[in-house]
Amino acid sequence: xxxxxxxxxxxxxxxxxxxxxxxxTAQLAAGFAQPVFAGVYLSGDFDGLAWHVVGADLVSYLGIxxxxxxxxxxxxxxxxxxxxxxxxxxxxxxxQYLAGMDxxxxxxxxxxxxxxxxxxxVFAAVWARPLPRRTKAAPDA
Amino acid sequence: MRDRSAPVxxxxxxxxxxxxxxxxxxxxxxxxxWARRPAETGAELRSEVPLPQAFSVPLPIPPxxxxxxxxxxxxxxxxxxxxVDAEILPGFATRLWTYxxxxxxxxxxxxxxxxxxxxHRNELPVxxxxxxxxxxxxxxxxxxxxxxxxxxGWNGHGGHSMADDRAAVANLQREYGFPxxxxxxxxxxxxxxxxxxxxxIWRGLAGIHFVRDDVEDALGLPAGDRELPLMIADxxxxxxxxxxxxxxxxxxxGEHGVTEPYLAGVLGDVVLxxxxxxxxxxxxxxxxxxxxxxxxxxxxxxLEALADDGxxxxxxxxxxxxxxLAAPVRHRSVPIAPAERYDLxxxxxxxxxxxxxxxxxxxxxxxTADVMQFRVVRAGERTPIPETxxxxxxxxxxxxxxxxxxLAFRAGRMxxxxxxxxxxxxxFDPARPDVTARLGDIEVWRLVADVHHPIHLHLVGFRIxxxxxxxxxxxxxxxxxxxxxxxxxxxxxITRFDGYRGRYLFHCHNAEHEDMGxxxxxxxx
Ligand SMILES: [Cu+2]
Numbered sequence: 124x125x126x127x128x129x130x131x132x133x134x135x136x137x138x139x140x141x142x143x144x145x146x147x148t149a150q151l152a153a154g155f156a157q158p159v160f161a162g163v164y165l166s167g168d169f170d171g172l173a174w175h176v177v178g179a180d181l182v183s184y185l186g187i188x189x190x191x192x193x194x195x196x197x198x199x200x201x202x203x204x205x206x207x208x209x210x211x212x213x214x215x216x217x218x219q220y221l222a223g224m225d226x227x228x229x230x231x232x233x234x235x236x237x238x239x240x241x242x243x244x245v246f247a248a249v250w251a252r253p254l255p256r257r258t259k260a261a262p263d264a
Numbered sequence: 265m266r267d268r269s270a271p272v273x274x275x276x277x278x279x280x281x282x283x284x285x286x287x288x289x290x291x292x293x294x295x296x297x298w299a300r301r302p303a304e305t306g307a308e309l310r311s312e313v314p315l316p317q318a319f320s321v322p323l324p325i326p327p328x329x330x331x332x333x334x335x336x337x338x339x340x341x342x343x344x345x346x347x348v349d350a351e352i353l354p355g356f357a358t359r360l361w362t363y364x365x366x367x368x369x370x371x372x373x374x375x376x377x378x379x380x381x382x383x384h385r386n387e388l389p390v391x392x393x394x395x396x397x398x399x400x401x402x403x404x405x406x407x408x409x410x411x412x413x414x415x416x417g418w419n420g421h422g423g424h425s426m427a428d429d430r431a432a433v434a435n436l437q438r439e440y441g442f443p444x445x446x447x448x449x450x451x452x453x454x455x456x457x458x459x460x461x462x463x464x465i466w467r468g469l470a471g472i473h474f475v476r477d478d479v480e481d482a483l484g485l486p487a488g489d490r491e492l493p494l495m496i497a498d499x500x501x502x503x504x505x506x507x508x509x510x511x512x513x514x515x516x517x518g519e520h521g522v523t524e525p526y527l528a529g530v531l532g533d534v535v536l537x538x539x540x541x542x543x544x545x546x547x548x549x550x551x552x553x554x555x556x557x558x559x560x561x562x563x564x565x566x567l568e569a570l571a572d573d574g575x576x577x578x579x580x581x582x583x584x585x586x587x588x589l590a591a592p593v594r595h596r597s598v599p600i601a602p603a604e605r606y607d608l609x610x611x612x613x614x615x616x617x618x619x620x621x622x623x624x625x626x627x628x629x630x631x632t633a634d635v636m637q638f639r640v641v642r643a644g645e646r647t648p649i650p651e652t653x654x655x656x657x658x659x660x661x662x663x664x665x666x667x668x669x670x671l672a673f674r675a676g677r678m679x680x681x682x683x684x685x686x687x688x689x690x691x692f693d694p695a696r697p698d699v700t701a702r703l704g705d706i707e708v709w710r711l712v713a714d715v716h717h718p719i720h721l722h723l724v725g726f727r728i729x730x731x732x733x734x735x736x737x738x739x740x741x742x743x744x745x746x747x748x749x750x751x752x753x754x755x756x757x758i759t760r761f762d763g764y765r766g767r768y769l770f771h772c773h774n775a776e777h778e779d780m781g782x783x784x785x786x787x788x789x
Binding site for chain 2: 176231
C-alpha cells in the first residue's frame with residue numbers, strides 16, 4: 124500500500140494528528156523519566172520505586188491513549204504506520220511492566236532501553252511531517 | 265514540495281526502523297543468553313577432584329555438646345577451636361578449621377532464659393571471634409569483629425585493616441555469656457573476625473545452637489530422630505582434596521578479600537549437608553521436622569522435595585529465623601539465602617516404603633541442583649500437623665515507629681580504591697557510628713539492594729512489612745533476623761530495639777560482601 128504524500132492535501136495537521144503528537148510527546152517525557160526514577164531507587168531512595176511504578180502506569184495509559192489517537196489518524200489522515208508503531212510500544216511496555224514486577228532484570232534493562240529508543244523514534248516520526256486530514260480518498264496503490 | 269528538505273524515502277525509513285529493531289532484538293537476545301536466569305550473585309569455583317555420586321554418603325548429625333557443668337544458674341560449655349583432617353570426600357583427608365574437631369561444630373541445646381556460658385579456646389593459627397547468629401546477646405558477648413581472641417604466640421596486630429579503640433582483645437580464650445531470653449529458635453554460631461569471616465566459615469567454623477521453650481514443647485512436634493538439623497553449605501576442592509578458596513592472602517593474616525573474579529561471592533560446586541556431600545538419610549513414612557540453615561557463604565537455594573514418582577511433597581513451614589510462626593504456611597518450594605533458617609514439616613506418609621525423595625535446589629544447575637535424598641525404608645506413625653502454632657509473636661505497628669531509615673546496599677569502591685560493597689556509600693569502619701537507636705524504640709528500616717544481599721541485624725528479630733513496594737511473600741512470615749533482597753529489590757522491616765545497650769552490627773550475610781565492607785555499626789543507647 125503506497126500512500127504518496129501530500130500534494131493534494133490541505134496544509135497543516137488534522138486534529139487527530141495533534142492528539143497523536145500530544146500523546147507521543149507525553150509518552151516521551153514519561154519514558155525518559157523512568158530510568159531517572161530507577162536510578163534514584165537503586166541509589167537507595169526507597170521512594171524512587173513508587174515513582175518508578177507511577178511512571179510505568181503513566182507510560183501504559185499514555186501508550187493506550189496514543190493507540191486511540193493513532194486509530195483516528197488512520198481513519199482521518201489515512202496513515203496506518205502510527206497505529207502499528209503505537210501498538211508495538213504498548214506491547215513492549217506491557218512486557219516491560221511484567222518483567223519489572225517479576226524482577227527479571229536481564230529483560231527489564233535492555234527492553235527498557237529499546238522502549239525509550241522506540242518512543243523517541245515514534246516521537247520524531249509524528250513530528251517530522253504534517254499529518255493533514257484527507258478529505259477525499261487518497262490515491263491508494 | 266512544502267518540505268524544504270527532500271522527502272525521506274520510504275525505503276530509507278524502513279531501513280532505519282529495521283536497524284533500530286535489530287539492535288533492540290539483538291540486545292534482548294544477548295541478555296537472555298548471557299544473563300543468569302534466575303539471577304545469581306557470585307562466581308563458582310570448580311573442584312579438581314572426582315566428586316562422589318550423589319546420595320551415597322549417609323547424612324551425619326552433628327553431636328550434641330554436653331555441658332561441663334550444670335547448676336541452678338545455667339549451663340557451661342567448653343569448646344576448642346582447632347584444625348583437623350576430616351574425610352569429606354571419600355578417600356581424601358581435608359584440612360578443616362573446626363569447633364571441637366567436627367564440622368559442623370557440635371550442636372548446643374539451650375532452654376529459653378537459662379544462662380548458657382561457652383568458653384572458646386583458640387588453637388587455630390589466626391585470631392577468632394565467635395558470634396551467635398540470632399542470639400539476643402549482651403554486646404560484650406556478641407562477637408564484635410574486633411573483639412579478637414588471639415592464638416598462642418600471636419604477635420601481630422589484629423590482622424585487620426582498621427584500628428578500633430573499643431576492641432576487647434583476649435589471649436587464647438574467651439568466655440561468651442548468652443542469657444538466651446528469647447523465643448525458641450535454631451540459632452547458629454560462627455566466626456565473625458574482621459575482614460576474614462568468609463574464609464573462616466568456609467574452612468568450617470560454624471555450628472548450630474538450639475533454643476527450646478514451653479511454647480514449642482506444647483505443640484508435640486516431631487522430635488528425636490524425627491527432628492533433623494540440616495546445615496546446607498557449598499564448597500569446592502582443589503586437586504589435593506583440600507578446600508579451595510580464592511583468598512588474596514591464603515594465610516588469612518594480611519590483605520583481606522578474594523581475587524577479582526569472586527568479588528560478588530564465592531560459590532562451590534559441591535553441596536554439603538552437615539558436612540557430607542549430597543548425603544542420603546533413611547526415614548519412615550511419618551512426619552519429620554527439618555531445621556534447615558543455609559550456612560553457605562554466598563549461594564542461595566530454592567528447596568523443593570521431589571518424590572521419585574514426580575510429585576512435589578508440600579513443605580509445611582512452621583518457623584522462620586527467629587522461631588515458630590503463628591500458623592503453618594504450605595509451600596511447594598522455599599527460597600533460602602545465606603544465614604536464613606526454615607523450620608519445615610515434611611510428611612512421607614503418602615509414599616510407599618522404598619520411595620525416594622530428592623531435596624532439590626531449583627536455583628542450581630548440574631550437580632548443584634541436588635541437595636540430599638530421603639529414602640523411605642519403613643512404615644511410621646501418622647502425626648497430625650498442628651493448625652495453630654505460637655501466639656507469642658511480637659506485633660509492631662508502623663505508626664509506632666520512632667524513626668524510619670533508608671539504607672542502600674550497593675557495589676562501590678573501598679577507601680583504598682579496591683572494589684568493595686557499601687552501605688549508604690560507605691565501607692565498614694568500626695570507629696564510625698552508623699545507626700544509633702534508642703533502647704526500646706520501634707524503627708522501620710527501608711532497605712534497597714543492587715544485587716542479592718541477605719541483610720542481617722544483630723540483637724533483634726524483625727517483621728517484614730513489604731517487599732518491592734508490595735505485600736511480603738508467603739515465606740516472609742514470622743520473626744526474621746535476615747531478609748534476602750534480590751537484585752533491584754527493596755524491603756521494609758520493623759523491629760523494636762530492646763534487650764541490651766551497646767555496640768552491635770548489621771550487615772550483608774553474603775560473607776564475601778561482609779568482608780569487603782558491607783557492614784555497619786548499630787549502637788543501642
Ligand atoms: Cu551483599
